[in-house]
Amino acid sequence: MIYSEGKVTIEVPDSEKLLKKNEVFLNENKKLDRDLHVILINSLDWKAKSFLDLMAASGIRAIRLAKETKSFNRIVMNDIKKTAYDNMKLNAERNKIKAEFYNKSSQDLFCELRESFDNIDVDPFGSPVYFIRDAVQHVEKEGILSITSTDTGCLSGSFPTACARRYHSKSYLSEFYYESGLRILAKSAIEEASIYDTALVPIFSHAIGHYFRIYFKKIRGAKQTDNLLKNIQSISYCPYCLHREIGSAKICPNCKKNTTIIGPLFTGKIFDDKLLTNMISQNSEYTELLKRMQEENKIDIPWHYTTDRVSRVYKLTEPPITKLPYARTHINAKGFKTKDSIKEIVEKFKKLQ
Numbered sequence: 001m002i003y004s005e006g007k008v009t010i011e012v013p014d015s016e017k018l019l020k021k022n023e024v025f026l027n028e029n030k031k032l033d034r035d036l037h038v039i040l041i042n043s044l045d046w047k048a049k050s051f052l053d054l055m056a057a058s059g060i061r062a063i064r065l066a067k068e069t070k071s072f073n074r075i076v077m078n079d080i081k082k083t084a085y086d087n088m089k090l091n092a093e094r095n096k097i098k099a100e101f102y103n104k105s106s107q108d109l110f111c112e113l114r115e116s117f118d119n120i121d122v123d124p125f126g127s128p129v130y131f132i133r134d135a136v137q138h139v140e141k142e143g144i145l146s147i148t149s150t151d152t153g154c155l156s157g158s159f160p161t162a163c164a165r166r167y168h169s170k171s172y173l174s175e176f177y178y179e180s181g182l183r184i185l186a187k188s189a190i191e192e193a194s195i196y197d198t199a200l201v202p203i204f205s206h207a208i209g210h211y212f213r214i215y216f217k218k219i220r221g222a223k224q225t226d227n228l229l230k231n232i233q234s235i236s237y238c239p240y241c242l243h244r245e246i247g248s249a250k251i252c253p254n255c256k257k258n259t260t261i262i263g264p265l266f267t268g269k270i271f272d273d274k275l276l277t278n279m280i281s282q283n284s285e286y287t288e289l290l291k292r293m294q295e296e297n298k299i300d301i302p303w304h305y306t307t308d309r310v311s312r313v314y315k316l317t318e319p320p321i322t323k324l325p326y327a328r329t330h331i332n333a334k335g336f337k338t339k340d341s342i343k344e345i346v347e348k349f350k351k352l353q
């Protein structure tokens with residue numbers, strides 16, 4: 001199959017002619033993810049010179065970054081699958097990209113490669129947590145670790161037992177389940193890195209579609225790491241009246257019913273505002289999305305409300321979200337962020353009935 005995206009055209013073997021174990025993975029629905037990666041690299045205040053695509057599959061991400069950004073002078077692609085390795089080489093050649101290629105498990109690659117990279121991308125099937133300890137040690141100081149997780153069901157509350165096992169955190173299907181899932185993933189990566197006195201500071205994230213994506217800036221230092229870890233907390237959430245607060249209160253102070261504890265998770269900012277401003281100034285097709293991210297980033301709370309849940313719980317007619325005086329979130333079209341209490345929110349809804 002021939003496939004074009006951004007400024008590149010690649011060819012991947014037709015999967016029906018191959019056994020599953022030989023298929024080369026290509027997800028056309030992740031164009032948005034790769035587009036945003038290109039925009040992000042072009043928006044940095046510094047030049048990222050080296051990129052390691054740890055699980056490159058067809059190589060599309062690395063090839064796009066090589067072609068569509070000006071900064072990289074060293075691109076390394078790796079995949080454990082031989083068919084992927086053969087395919088990424090062909091695709092790089094086809095797009096006239098100079099790169100180094102490896103056909104190793106990530107673990108073996110990290111044993112072999114002694115140097116560090118300005119950006120390492122970790123994009124496995126499922127959870128990236130298994131790879132973070134190794135990967136973070138090979139990211140340059142102030143460099144970027146970017147991770148993808150398709151483990152959204154586990155992180156967002158559909159499989160809380162698996163989440164507890166894998167991320168040591170309680171996931172829950174609240175109305176902000178995707179945001180709490182993204183933040184549990186961030187917590188897990190931050191904790192993995194903290195054992196090396198390394199702070200992984202989130203600079204850009206998205207939770208759209210079937211995967212989560214987080215870009216972290218790596219900062220070395222015990223003090224910076226301790227400060228970042230202060231943002232790992234739990235949320236006490238009341239499914240009856242929708243009150244929520246940071247902490248582990250077992251009884252809702254609003255309606256006196258039992259709460260649910262969600263987390264621990266990362267409660268700090270998941271975007272760097274300056275980076276968002278730079279990304280917006282690139283005038284891409286994602287300007288509206290990026291502006292919404294900037295809006296949500298101003299309200300420093302680790303959750304959102306949704307118009308449908310508030311209306312259902314309080315038996316009100318659902319107002320159009322555009323009529324509410326609240327910041328919106330990129331995660332849910334009906335989601336809004338505010339520091340107002342649930343009582344104040346309900347008052348605003350009532351005025352719109």
Ligand SMILES: C[S@@+](CC[C@H](N)C(=O)[O-])C[C@H]1O[C@@H](n2cnc3c(N)ncnc32)[C@H](O)[C@@H]1O
Pocket residue numbers: 025026027030054055056057058059060061078079080081084104105106107123124125
């Ligand atoms: C989701 S795909 C990567 C997609 C690619 N990054 C893209 O943007 O199209 C995951 C890839 O990880 C590879 N993989 C899985 N485990 C690995 C490991 N331990 N080391 C290296 N590659 C691995 C798989 O062979 C597969 O090609």
Ligand SMILES: [Zn+2]
Pocket residue numbers: 238239240241242243252253254255256257
């Ligand atoms: Zn309550």
